[in-house]
Amino acid sequence: MSEEGKIKVLLVDDQPLLRMGFRLILEGEEDLEIVGEASDGAEAVRTVDAARPDVVLMDIRMPILDGIEATRRITESGSPARVIILTTFDLDEYAFSGLQAGASAFLLKDVAPAELVQAVRLVASGDAVVAPRVTQRLLETYVRGHRTPAQPAPDPLLAELTRRETEVLETIAAGLSNAEIAQKFFLSEATVKTHVRRILSKLQLRDRVQAVVYAYETGLVVPSNPDY
CATH class of the missing domain: 1.10.10.10 (Winged helix-like DNA-binding domain superfamily/Winged helix DNA-binding domain)
Structure with missing residues (x-):
């Protein structure tokens, strides 16, 4: 966290308007601070190393390096940053890949603003979040498949x-x-x-x-x- 005790957040998405939307939602909270943005996975990995965020909001489908591989590299680097994967696709394969890569949370992009803020806080504190409507299907299908x-x-x-x-x-x-x-x-x-x-x-x-x-x-x- 920052010196002021704020949770440092990095926004990663190849769509500037979505990053802006997430920024507006999160910057309205006194305990959250946006410390950087990235438009692809490779940039995200570099920015995590430089900005040292507590939480990374990570898109999946991006150019150069996708969000799953970026998450894997961040996790394997030993960074304490925790990754929340955000996707518009309510598909098990993405969630499975995110879990395997070391993500701490999985949310859909249509999550309500209040839920997004709460997810950031929970993940920063060590809790994990999986979108409620996909939790059981995600885990049970994951286990059967592996x-x-x-x-x-x-x-x-x-x-x-x-x-x-x-x-x-x-x-x-x-x-x-x-x-x-x-x-x-x-x-x-x-x-x-x-x-x-x-x-x-x-x-x-x-x-x-x-x-x-x-x-x-x-x-x-x-x-x-x-x-x-």
Whole structure:
């Protein structure tokens, strides 16, 4: 974050009007600061290195280097920047690629302004966001498409979790926020955040999106509708 404690945001889209729209929405918030813009993935990677944003709003289809590959390069560089992928295409393949590349969130471009602002704040704080109307289909289809054995082999790392941490992981996989998890288990949000940090550390995961996929892939959470 900046010296003033603001969340630094980088806007990446090949359409200037869309960047302008996102800028107008986000600059109206006192805790958000636009630190740069990029019109293609290659420029985005360079700008992340120079501007050191906390959150990157990343388009998918762009010239020179697309948003998925740009996200992968940013993630693999070790940058702490978290990427929110924005797309007009409500298609699983884009979301799958984004998850694999290390994105922390996936939203559609028609997201309401208030939801976009909230998503930036959540991702900056370590929470992850997936567009609600695609969450279940995205995760369940992802798991079916990438799981090879009929029954997933248990991961020994799961045994490292306490009972409460396992319960928290299950609620993360269900898409609950820290506030919702706190309410469900009658805990403080600070306690929930501590549980989440320990879960990610024990399972050697980067963020909550990876935790959700992990929960499905290991069979901790089972897709509810196999014929979807």
